[in-house]
Amino acid sequence: xxxxxxxxxxxxxxxxxxRSRRDVHDLIAxxxxxxxxxxxxxxxxxxxxxxxxxxxxxxxxxxxxxxxxPHRPVALADMRALPFRDAVFAEVTxxxxxxxxxxxxxxxxxxxxxxxxxxxxxxxxxxxGNDPELMPEGYPATTxxxxxxxxxxxxxxxxxxxxxxxxxxxxxxxxxxLRAYCxxxxxxxxxxxxxxxxxxxxxxxxxxxxxxx
Ligand SMILES: C[S@@+](CC[C@H](N)C(=O)[O-])C[C@H]1O[C@@H](n2cnc3c(N)ncnc32)[C@H](O)[C@@H]1O
Numbered sequence: 648x649x650x651x652x653x654x655x656x657x658x659x660x661x662x663x664x665x666r667s668r669r670d671v672h673d674l675i676a677x678x679x680x681x682x683x684x685x686x687x688x689x690x691x692x693x694x695x696x697x698x699x700x701x702x703x704x705x706x707x708x709x710x711x712x713x714x715x716x717p718h719r720p721v722a723l724a725d726m727r728a729l730p731f732r733d734a735v736f737a738e739v740t741x742x743x744x745x746x747x748x749x750x751x752x753x754x755x756x757x758x759x760x761x762x763x764x765x766x767x768x769x770x771x772x773x774x775x776g777n778d779p780e781l782m783p784e785g786y787p788a789t790t791x792x793x794x795x796x797x798x799x800x801x802x803x804x805x806x807x808x809x810x811x812x813x814x815x816x817x818x819x820x821x822x823x824x825l826r827a828y829c830x831x832x833x834x835x836x837x838x839x840x841x842x843x844x845x846x847x848x849x850x851x852x853x854x855x856x857x858x859x860x
Contacts (some may be wrong), residue, residue, distance in 0.1 A: 651789050662689075672696050679701055682704065683701060689715075695718070733760050745770055782838075807857045815848070816849070
């Protein structure tokens, strides 16, 4: 298993070319009261869904992502060395980002450090069995897949709750959109030419929640 190398500065066309219509952000945003630390905040999808009175801070290691993100304040930093004091945030999120580090444990320990006692932690990721219509052989293992996510987060926080999904989730209507999807998800390009449209993709993944004791 290996980390997915971050290419957000070198290949902006990959991640800018496709965007999910619904995502985990929609699920958790209504629960957040702030102050929220959004680690690996990217373009600011979570921040865009928060109520105006919810205090939010974003962290990301990609200058390109932070330049695209219209929300402030943000910090350019690595998730394994957060530039914040202990116990300052009520909620900390790792959404779709822990698979970019070789070992997620130091990053999760940093998240726990900056979280207040009683504060809520959220991490999400996809399964190696995601998109079986395009990847029947499965995606290559990463360092933070849904198969292991609960165990990894549990090692840092103790008790966790896990919400899993395994259902047809989004339809792709055009060949152009499918090509962009394949590029976005590192799916071999020829798969985009082989399947019939519209294509309903089965999304498999999980959201792990934990509370700092
Ligand atoms: C797939 S994007 C997810 C963005 C956002 N969380 C979302 O859900 O839309 C992964 C993000 O993690 C960031 N990232 C990758 N490695 C990082 C690291 N070591 N420290 C901080 N951010 C990192 C990337 O720059 C990118 O913005």
